[in-house]
Amino acid sequence: MKMTRLIVTAADRQWCEAAAAAMVGFGTSVIACGVEIAVERELAPQETPDGRPGVAILAFAVSGKELEEQIPRRAGQCILTCPTTALYAGLIGGPSVYPKRVPLGKTLRYFGDGNQISKQIWSTGLGEGEPTETEATRYWRVPVMDGEFVCEHDCGRTEAIGGGNFILLGRSIETVVTACRAAVAAIAPLSGVITPFPGGATRSGSKVGSKYASLFASTNEGFCPSLRELTKTELPSGTKAVLEIVLDGASFDAIAEAIAAGVVAACEAVGGDGLTGITAGNYGGKLGRHHFHLHDLMTGREA
């Protein structure tokens, strides 16, 4: 997986959230949506390049080319359009640090129809990293009806990891929902990781393949409580509902830390009375290169 990180700021928190919600919507699956994209976390004014309220967004795709197409298209519809917003690179570093680049203002500037202006700033010193050598950062100022849309020229992209997951099994859907929301709340403040499904979780656990030739994936019968009698179930006795939390992260460690925090919070929220088990999907071993072993993650945490 390839990943980039964007920072959106606005004059107030309300525009910032509206822009971010549009930007990350319909972004749950690299296959059907092009990108998996979600808010990483809110940024206070003192954490953003322009001192205004902001939000950090992480986006993942299966190829750099896909990121390079999807990000400017989404930004053009959801950030350029949204009153008072600005758009910055969230991975700090020029081509010497991140040679592969995702275009931002590089593409969006043309909306200015020749009236756009470029500005170069040589010292960045912003954000949570530093370029290894001093490179100019280029910003575009595109005339729009509320003044100017300020947009950084481009943003680095980097290798990352998709599809980390853990699965909560419980005695009722209500119990699993409570556990699931506690897990998502524990993951929310962590850096370098997102849970791209609606509300952070999904119920449509899938297996690779289907009896219908054209379908890439279909329901994973072994995890469907309503099919317990009809299939070879993988559900412990008493399991009435199952939810899966899927994570994309900047690194193996970021995902591992998030899974550990989520599992602990899920258990604290409903206790042994509510959950019948926690597991992880490995999709029959057919997908993915990385494996997160829940037992190791949790015992590692206690060591």
Next chain:
Amino acid sequence: MKMTRLIVTAADRQWCEAAAAAMVGFGTSVIACGVEIAVERELAPQETPDGRPGVAILAFAVSGKELEEQIPRRAGQCILTCPTTALYAGLIGGPSVYPKRVPLGKTLRYFGDGNQISKQIWSTGLGEGEPTETEATRYWRVPVMDGEFVCEHDCGRTEAIGGGNFILLGRSIETVVTACRAAVAAIAPLSGVITPFPGGATRSGSKVGSKYASLFASTNEGFCPSLRELTKTELPSGTKAVLEIVLDGASFDAIAEAIAAGVVAACEAVGGDGLTGITAGNYGGKLGRHHFHLHDLMTGREA
């Protein structure tokens, strides 16, 4: 424009909002996003087919074919995946009322990999209309990890109108934002109309065409305060910022009513001190068949 209306329900308001936010995200433009799609309004449990908290969504596209592709794809990623949700037609009536249909469960059922079940109900009596003759409504029950995803077979689609708009011109961006938010708040409870841009408004007013051959649209210099000295401006003296509210609606009347409500609320919010004018974009007369004449709308309202 072609339009359909969907109802999403969930076990609680929080899942309902998460599903809806994903479903309508990245849905600001029929050209770049395929659909213009937004929440029409919240539905109380007593207003939904299954008595649970819900939300109504309107989606618009330039062709029926586009709706028929976009809606099942978005629903498959954003509703099927989201815990506890169900999906229903929001236009009440079978093929005898709406002969053109958008597939919902008709497509999504295959995720069940043969385990899906169909159910027909002959009397509907739900929602805000009635079929002219009794037709069976077909629902699909697709096994998923939290139980079953209930999804109506399909939904009618109908002719509708896109691109209604009005433009607020003011003495500062802060003033125009306040007026704009009051207008959006006035439009929010109305039926049959959406404002698909982030937060309901846009600053990237555009003209058709560009000096760059590949661009369909570019910034409308006449409405850009920063280009006042460089172009033939259309801005009254003292205008520092401009925002546009774009509306899609089920009918001319729905849009006209929304514009009238929005204009009144904008004026009440900031008064003559804040706004320097209100106008409407006609894109050089190059786009659209319908014209909303603000003066007629407002005087009609007082008559």
Next chain:
Amino acid sequence: MKMTRLIVTAADRQWCEAAAAAMVGFGTSVIACGVEIAVERELAPQETPDGRPGVAILAFAVSGKELEEQIPRRAGQCILTCPTTALYAGLIGGPSVYPKRVPLGKTLRYFGDGNQISKQIWSTGLGEGEPTETEATRYWRVPVMDGEFVCEHDCGRTEAIGGGNFILLGRSIETVVTACRAAVAAIAPLSGVITPFPGGATRSGSKVGSKYASLFASTNEGFCPSLRELTKTELPSGTKAVLEIVLDGASFDAIAEAIAAGVVAACEAVGGDGLTGITAGNYGGKLGRHHFHLHDLMTGREA
């Protein structure tokens, strides 16, 4: 019980909600808080006296005197202080309609230190009722740092009913929470009724009296799952958790309609698998004059 209804407006929805949250906070019990007070519902700009976004608030107290003390004190701390807000009577009608009055601007105007200005308007024609005869409505304009605080002189008060309730019993706390939230969502859009506890529900069901002489009320052992073995329980077998929804309303009918809507929504949300029963607290017959018979309410609904 005595009741009044207030309308708070502001330049935007965000200030409106901030003012309302402060105004209704710490307002769950007439005994410990002086008033039971909560948001009745949001008002669109076209529903408010000044055409701005608004909110309607209902407040209940055991005596008119208590209302007359509490409301201006709370309004002075929570509305007068809050940027851009205005405060209006929510019961339409002067002394000829509502002879008993709760002071608003009548008290708050003195903050102006002599600089306040009074304004009389003879025709109201606003809101959802009409005075039986034309009476002047008096408004105060109090100079503050953001301009002027506009505040109606006073507001009528009327007889009302407190302490309507229904109690949800279920197989797990998570199940009862889901049912409870669906009930609260069904009650939210209804006029003339509020659920004043946090989130609309309470778990601290009480009986009148206590073994500690100074306590007016204490936990109702018969409804505590953890005391099942130690007391004469009133819990059906399998009940692990119980929540109560308490309602105050403008009339018996308003409360009855809300209970019926809430009970239906609770049942739809979790079904017979989740709830073990629904009942109502009558506090040993020691409190209250009105009785809502759930069975009658529900069968009446189906008739």
Next chain:
Amino acid sequence: MKMTRLIVTAADRQWCEAAAAAMVGFGTSVIACGVEIAVERELAPQETPDGRPGVAILAFAVSGKELEEQIPRRAGQCILTCPTTALYAGLIGGPSVYPKRVPLGKTLRYFGDGNQISKQIWSTGLGEGEPTETEATRYWRVPVMDGEFVCEHDCGRTEAIGGGNFILLGRSIETVVTACRAAVAAIAPLSGVITPFPGGATRSGSKVGSKYASLFASTNEGFCPSLRELTKTELPSGTKAVLEIVLDGASFDAIAEAIAAGVVAACEAVGGDGLTGITAGNYGGKLGRHHFHLHDLMTGREA
């Protein structure tokens, strides 16, 4: 001023916010409300004593006695009542660290009517401080309808500082609102400080005393734009609106840091075009012992 810090947790974020909103409502002024109380910040599950989603609350009063009365009364109405919540001390340390104590479970346990159970835990190791010596922490488990209400026995209280403030002066109310919200957003993530007014700001700047003998405070004419011609104004030319941000903090440094962050964010949000000045209220020198000199705060920041 005396201060305490509380931690409220719940099974999910929604109950947590409902309980906190009730607990801190009507809490803007030590004089009229007894306490100034507000949410300090959200706590992720991994930051709370019981691993569930939480919130930290700061409360200030003019005397320890007032805190000791107000906190258990508010907690009894707003936390004890709210489904799934628990209540913990937010200042870590027993009587050897904080000899003065605010009762929590010590008072609330009696609701259990003799069925409450006490539990002592000797090692805490939670939160952001450590007791200087090991002392047992006592918790109460009070039977309620959703299971048990867990409540720490008491919480320390400490000396603190109230009434820090800064005042934003601007060219329109909309401009000042935008600046003000950016300031509040910058202060929100900081520890040890709250902005207790609705939305974090107030427009009802006051002077000590009034021409009406019974009033302790009244409008500060010098800061009212509408009285510019009638009084000795303190407003720079072009000032149309003013808002004040009032802060209570655990220490002089906490408030100073918050003011600096807020002032910077306000300036970044609207720039010199929007604000005509920033100042601080010293209430004619009649109130308070601490003085925050804005110029020192800001230059200190740059040093």
